[in-house]
Amino acid sequence: MPFHHADAGTGPERWQGVVGTPIDVRDATRVVVVAAHPDDESLGAGGLLARCAEAGVPATVLLLTDGEGSHPASPTHSREAMAQRRRREAVVAAAALGVGGDRLVHLGLPDGGVADVEDDVVAAIVEVVGDGRDAVLVAPYRGDGHPDHEAAGRAAAIAAQRTDARLLEYPIWLLHAAEPAALGDVRLVHLALDDAEQAAKAHAIEAHASQVHPLSQQPGDEVLLGEHVLARFRGEHERYVVAGGIVDDRLDRLHAQQAEPWGADARWYERRKRALVLATLPTERLGRVLEVGCSTGVMTAALAERADEVVAIDASGAALARAGERTAGLPVRLLHGPVPETWPDGTFDLVVVSEVGYFLAPSALEALVDRVAATLAPVGAVLLCHWRHAVRGWPLDADAVHAAFDRAPIPPRAASYADGDVRIELRAPRSAMPRADR
Template sequence: MSQTSFRHDVPGTAASTWHDDRRWSGMPPLELSARDGRRLEHVVVVAAHPDDESLGAGGLLSRLLRLPDDERPRIEMVLLTAGEASHPSSPTHTREELAARRLEESQAALGALGGAADRVPVECWGSADGRVADHEARWVDRLSTLVGDGSRALLVGPWRHDGHPDHDAAGRICAAAARRTGARLLEYPIWFWHRAEPHDAPWVDLRRLPLDAATCTHKRQAVHAHASQVRPLSEDPGDETLLQPELLAHFLGEQEVFVEAPARDETLDELHRSVAEPWGADTRWYEERKRALALAMLPARHHGQVLEVGCSTGVLTRALAERCDDVLAVDSSRAAVSAARRRTEDLANVEVQQRLLPEDWPDGRYDVIVLSEVGYFLSPVDLDELVRQSANGLDRDGLVLLAHWRHPVQGWPLDGAAVHRAFEALPGWSRIAEYRDRDVELLLLGPEHRLPDPTA
């Protein structure tokens, strides 16, 4: 997809160019629900700057805010910056004055949509305008905590490929948080409509939200509440109108358009790219001891087919290979897979694959499935699916070995205890063996008929 550079103060692609494209009216309609059609209980709207939310999702907000009290989800809004750099050469407004004004305008716009302050909490997280990417990891953690269990949540934010650096960073933040929490993700383009042309659009991922006349009116009022952006600050040079009528035409029609594409979280891959062994598995006593405990939990001297989920750099993979016929080790990180392949290249009974589980679950049946320090890097929704896939992927006498850190995991909604509870909830499964200390818990789970005979 092209990333053509653009300027706000020169003509871009006209709204009519988009609207006249035959694909514009053929986009699938958008249903306002959580993942898999579940009832929507929580909505978090993210904006890089005050006014993004009104332009890109004002109609969506208006529709939700006008629902009856017993149907309306809880709605929260996050502004990553105060937009203080919108007029960098203004002779009449300092950056601080612009920040205060733009935050006030955002509240006024929300009011025009029906969102009084006591109904929609708004937080400004305080990145410098133009520098959202500087705090990307921090905001992913914070947004993931705000969303929590996303199984009935909708996360709405700028598109990852909008073309403005703050919007792109905000989109990556939302995508990572959606992946971690399991929230449904909708992304709204802003500058893309101005800088790109119809042949650049990801048409297969676009969804339209029809807006009735009342919603169009509310959205128009909200957009014009951002007076510092839609009108000049003064007649002086440097105080010109930022959002010209030609640009606003993209947002004041009878529908809003969102991108709905798979969410991605690159955090762990970036960690493996930047650090040769991120967890210190080669050197830390905690890691060495945990591996020894895990191997001691396996009940037989030798097992058949083993699946290791989340193999990282392959330290545990090598140890498992000594106790089984074959190991399939998988990880979602390309960098981790490369490292694990290098570590195990001399072992004929090890195969390492890049897979994003649970959706890319491998074929085959396994005698043992191993998850070590990986379950809490899944969303609650994906964890439930992984548990189901594990149960279906085991042989009749198969076992699941779990090993997880017992302390909180910052930036992810799950912890080790939640992971273990999810696996233990499977009917017909029981604890075959267990170990717990201050830092780590290990569980060996299997079918009830594998429980040791106390009379033997």
């Protein structure tokens, strides 16, 4: 983590006493710490990691880059040599904080280029966190003033929303280069460190020798984290920011970039899936239908051919614009917004949840199931359809989504189909199922 303006910071006394309310992590089941560069985790969250080790809370450290850009003018270390050295230092530092083995994860992204691969960083964090309702996710403050730190912070904030993890953000550059007023309206909290935790953090910081000592006496090998910087990270308080939410626009960007990102008009999988869904519907005429997650409206138009009315919801404005064009003249009403917050009035004879459940956080999926149950007409049915392969960047898969609907008052399973690509289920009261005359 380069500090190229060593004389530009505020004095550590400016932050003296600015610590916010106390917190603890002993009630967490697990902790994931994200660091843009080796040493970020020790400076920003070393005390927290030491607390986890002491309390027996499993902690994972995800290092995004190897910090190879810390000394760009070094006459003694190439970028490759610096990357290797800082990797070794990170292992020693992590061990000082009780993190070892496969709980130290190196992504090896380009130092200085985290913002260029932000979607990939989100996916990597989500993969480590999974269903995060039992996890604390700790990452650089997204307003820290360093581009890699801010990109890491934004990615972690999105990952926290997708996984339901509790998010804490640690400032680093901000403590060095800005006044406390730069925090604005965010909430500051702190972890009170005991002597052993302070000592473990100090040992971890010292392990990053390439940063806290000169590489050599030659120009370009100067110390980066001098005492005037390290003083901001010593002491009995470790500061964290509790910031607000963040807009997760990944799917909207995808629809803005591609007219039909899923290939719904052309791909055999999509055409076959649609035929299977339509063949699974309980009746020829459908009455009032709700489609959750309509994308560009291909399934919406097919449902509208058999329904009195289709109400379709999607969070992507770009997708809904194309859905509107596709369903013009059909009995379709489109709603823009996330689910389950965005929801129509009235009851429905059929609710279709197709290829959308795994794009929800676990808590949002549970809330969606509740809304669907409350929306069904007395003999209403639910049709679920989801791609069975891994969904990169989100914690849920098809089986997890379908399992969430496997509870009362959702109707029981009346029909199902599954292969290697897709899983389809109809949940309906027995009285709603047709009986063929012979």
